[in-house]
Amino acid sequence: MNQPQHPAHRHPQPEFPAQDQPHPGWTGPMDPPPDHGEESYRGSGRLDGRKAVITGGDSGIGRAVALAFAREGADVLFTHLDEEKDDAAETARWVEDAGRRAVPVSCDIREEAECRSLVDRAVDAFGRIDILVNNAAYQMARPEGIETIPTEQFDRVMRTNLYGMFWLSKFALPHIPAGGSIINSASVQAYKPSPHLLDYAMTKGAIVTFTQGLAQMVIDRGVRVNAVAPGPVWTPLIPATLPDTAEFGKQAPIGRPAQPAEMAPAYVFLASPEASYITAEIVNATGGTPLP
Numbered sequence: 210m211n212q213p214q215h216p217a218h219r220h221p222q223p224e225f226p227a228q229d230q231p232h233p234g235w236t237g238p239m240d241p242p243p244d245h246g247e248e249s250y251r252g253s254g255r256l257d258g259r260k261a262v263i264t265g266g267d268s269g270i271g272r273a274v275a276l277a278f279a280r281e282g283a284d285v286l287f288t289h290l291d292e293e294k295d296d297a298a299e300t301a302r303w304v305e306d307a308g309r310r311a312v313p314v315s316c317d318i319r320e321e322a323e324c325r326s327l328v329d330r331a332v333d334a335f336g337r338i339d340i341l342v343n344n345a346a347y348q349m350a351r352p353e354g355i356e357t358i359p360t361e362q363f364d365r366v367m368r369t370n371l372y373g374m375f376w377l378s379k380f381a382l383p384h385i386p387a388g389g390s391i392i393n394s395a396s397v398q399a400y401k402p403s404p405h406l407l408d409y410a411m412t413k414g415a416i417v418t419f420t421q422g423l424a425q426m427v428i429d430r431g432v433r434v435n436a437v438a439p440g441p442v443w444t445p446l447i448p449a450t451l452p453d454t455a456e457f458g459k460q461a462p463i464g465r466p467a468q469p470a471e472m473a474p475a476y477v478f479l480a481s482p483e484a485s486y487i488t489a490e491i492v493n494a495t496g497g498t499p500l501p
Contacts, residue, residue, distance in 0.1 A: 220244060221443075222465040223456045232349070234449030236268045236296050243443050245273040246470035247303060252280030255481040259283040260335035262327070262381065264318055264373065265345030267297040269444030270394065273469035274342055274476045275300050279307035281477055286312035286331045288345060296445075310334075318345055318373030319365065328380040338384045340480045343374040343416075344394040348409035349450050355407060363408050370412035371419075378423060387431025392479050393420050395438040395491055400500045413438075417491055424489035433488035435479045440495030441466040462497030 221241040228240060236243060250273075261278050265271040266287025275285045285304050289297035297313040304311035312334050316327050331338050347369040351357045378391055385391070395416045402410030416436060424434035441447075441458040443466045448454050458466025475492045478484055493500045 217464050220465060220468045220471075223459040225455055225457065228448045228454055230445065230449045232449045233290055233292055234268075234445030234447075235293070236272075236299070236445055239443070239445060239448065241443075243269065243445075244468040244470045245303075246276055246473055249470060250277050250280055250473065252277070252282065252307070255281045255477060255483070256340070257282030259339040259480070260331070260337055261285045261340040261342065261480070262331050262338050262377075263287040263342040263344055264316075264377065265289070267293040267300055267313070269446060270439065270442060270469045270472045271342070271344045272296070272300045272303070273473040274344065275311075276303045276307070277473035277477050278340070278480070279304040279309040279311070281481075282309070283340065284310040284312075284335060286314060286327075286334060288314050288316040288318065288327065290317070291315050318377065319368035321372075321376050324373060324376035325380050328377065328384065331381075332384050337386055338381050339386065339389045341377060341381045341385065341389075341391045342394070342476060343377060343391065345373060346370050346394065346409070346412075346446070348406055348446065350405045350452055351407070352405040352452065358408055366408045366412055370409070371415055374416065374419065382427065382430070382432065385430075385432050388482075388485075389431075390433040390435065390480050390484075391423070392476055393434070393436040395420070395436040397438055397440045397493075397495045397498055397500065399438060401498065420491065421489045428488055433479075433484070435484070435488060436491045437472060437475045437479070438491050438493045438495065438500065439467060439472050440498055442472060443468055458496070461495065465496070467494065467496060
């Protein structure tokens with residue numbers, strides 16, 4: 210029988226070995242390796258027969274959510290970038306090991322046509338979309354100040370984090386039946402922005418507002434819209450976009466970053482029938498950092 214464990218000690222604590230990767234980053238070189246719930250997540254049929262679409266499902270939170278959804282009984286279509294096809298294959302393997310269908314799709318959600326095509330692909334594959342998880346995001350640290358944020362980066366952050374979410378929600382909604390849900394990935398950055406992630410934090414604040422507004426717009430259709438706001442999470446995006454990862458997550462009161470596996474249960478709950486009275490909510494999973 211598993212004994213309760215101090216939450217600060219359940220996963221690795223900083224300091225971590227120095228490491229750096231080019232964007233978008235990959236799971237394999239990370240030290241310590243991220244935990245997506247491969248050995249720990251146990252499903253109980255909470256999403257049996259559901260059809261899910263997850264952006265950025267190749268690694269990190271997206272992989273953990275795909276794995277959890279599959280073990281809860283859902284088929285999963287997920288996006289990745291061309292450079293992430295090896296990580297995507299690993300996610301697909303875990304989904305299929307759970308006995309569910311995996312559909313990895315290379316997709317750049319910065320492009321409206323690709324978002325429309327992605328929804329068409331999901332409908333062709335599944336017939337409907339029960340759950341849309343807008344999770345893919347881009348960030349790049351600029352500790353030197355706003356003057357050093359190039360327009361090219363600003364555009365990429367906006368189009369990845371906001372445009373893609375907007376387009377996919379717009380195109381998917383006609384295919385989401387009553388009882389379905391949209392779940393967006395916000396962040397602690399929406400409430401406590403780090404200056405070196407100014408443009409990224411700006412988008413996360415917008416995601417909170419979008420979530421709350423869209424939830425009110427579509428509840429009459431029987432569709433719920435919520436978000437999860439993680440604190441620091443140990444994913445490939447971190448060594449690929451931050452200059453110093455040795456003490457990443459140490460600022461959280463819990464004293465360490467989350468593992469992706471610790472985020473997935475929040476997405477499962479919000480997608481499940483147990484959350485039928487919950488919409489327009491932001492579930493904060495910050496390791497103890499108080500948020501409004």
